[in-house]
Each structure stands twice: as C-alpha cells, then as structure tokens.
Amino acid sequence: MLQKAGRNRAITYVRIRYNNWVILGVKVKIKVLVLSVFLLGICMAEQGLIRENVQLEMGVSADKNENCMVFIVKNIGKDDILTSPIATNENRIVVVDESGKEFEIFTMKDMEPVIIKQKDEVLWKYKVGNIIDNAKISKTGKYYVYWNFHGVKTSKMLFLKQN
C-alpha cells in the first residue's frame, strides 16, 4: 500500500515537472517569436523597406481634455509593417534644444509587435507633459520635436517653454 502511494507521488511529481517544462518551452518559443519579429522590423528599417512605405503625420489633439501630441502612420506600401508603440524601440520622439542637442524619448521593450496592414493607419498619442518630464525640460527657450519612425523622420515642430 505504502509502495503504491509512493509510486503515485513519484508519477505525479514527474508529470508536474514535465508540464512545467512544456509550459516553459512554450514561453521560450513565444519570446523567440516576439524577438524575431522585432529583429525583422529593425532589418526592414535598415534595408529601407519601411522608408518608402509609410506616410507620417505629427500634430496635436484638439480634445480640450487632453494636452497631447498625435503621431499618425499610414502604411502606403504592399507589405505589412511591424513596429511597436510610440516611444518604444525604433519608434521614437526626438527633442532638439536651442543648442542643437538631441534627446530621444524611447525605451527598449521586448513586446508583441504592432502590425500595420496595407492602407491601414495607426494613431498614437503622447502627453505633452510626458515630453517635458522625459526630456527633462526645465530651461526656458525654444525646443523642436520630431518623430523618428524606424529611421523615417517628420519635420520639426516648435515647442516653447516659458516661465
């Protein structure tokens, strides 16, 4: 009886260990997949595949309850575009101060890619207050902001910091 119970416990233990390895394996596979997609995105940018296939627009939101910038990308190419949200990885906001010094707002993140299908448009919003905080803007003066989307850049937009 005791021997049987011990054997069952051993089988259960092996099963749990096996299941954990299976779950771990799936997790690793997903991470590898996400990373591959991310690297593919970088390769596309480096090869200039994205450059000819996107239309970028940067502006502000008219919503009175928001104090936000808007970033709109349209896929005008034939292939899907893989990217990540605004201010992550190769999708960056750049702040230029009066001396010409550039500060990039972004974090490198391993995440599920944003897929922009043909003719689709994706919109991101970013609070103006977050630009001030992240670029550590404290001095008064003129700042220019542009959007660097996988190496494709918008024109610069003026931001004025006063007392």
Place this chain on the structure above:
Amino acid sequence: MLILIISVCFAGGKQPNDSGLKLLNVRTELGVSLSEDPLTIVFIVENNSKNELKMSPLGTSDSRIVLIKPDGTEVELFAWAEVTKFIIVKPGESFTQKMPLERIFTSKALRLNGKEPFELNEKGKYNMYWKIGEVKSNQILILKE
C-alpha cells in the same frame, strides 16, 4: 523712426506655398506652449530687419489664424477691428502671442470666405497656420475626434 507696414516688410518662415511676398529678415512661426495646460498655440514673429515692425494683434484685421478643414476648405479666425494699439517689434527682437487651441476651435470669429461666424464641428485632420497679410507661417496638424 521708420515703421514699416506689415504687408510690405514681412517674410514668412516656412511657407505653406510659394505665393505671397518673399521678403527677408522677418520670420513667423507657429508652435505649442510647454508652459500651459490646456494646449496652447504660440505665434512668434522675429524681426531680423533693421526697421521696426508694426502689426495688429492676433485675430484682428490682417493677423489671421487659418484652419484648413478635412475637406480642404479654409476657415479664417479674425475680427475687423479698429486697432488703436499696434504691436511694435523692434529690430533684433521677437514677439510671442498665445491662444488656447480650444478657444480657436470654438471662436465666434471663425469665418468662411470672410463672411458670417462659422462653427467647426467636423471631425478629422485640420491644418492650421498664421497669416499676416500675404505672409504665411508653417502649418500644424490638429486632430479633432
């Protein structure tokens, strides 16, 4: 002291198109304030000429805010006013005016083809620029949802 009339001495910064006067040493620029909440638009004029610059306040007479609607039509924000106090910008100086974005969109001074007050209810992408006489500033995209 020689004071030049705006329409003669202005030269735009980045022009939306090539029309209008192209005179040197004066630059107009549209941007966003980092010091105000809600979102506020700044209108900057830099006088790099040797003469003083005389202009009417923002939204009056020839100093107009122009909104290009999603369908491409242009709506101007201005009121005819007998200006008693002109803005004078000395050589080498700049002058900044501000207006909250919401006030621009809800203004009673918005006009289509220079006529009657006009309301902006249409959702979509607008482009805005500042026009002083024939001189135009850069444009800013505004998304109304």
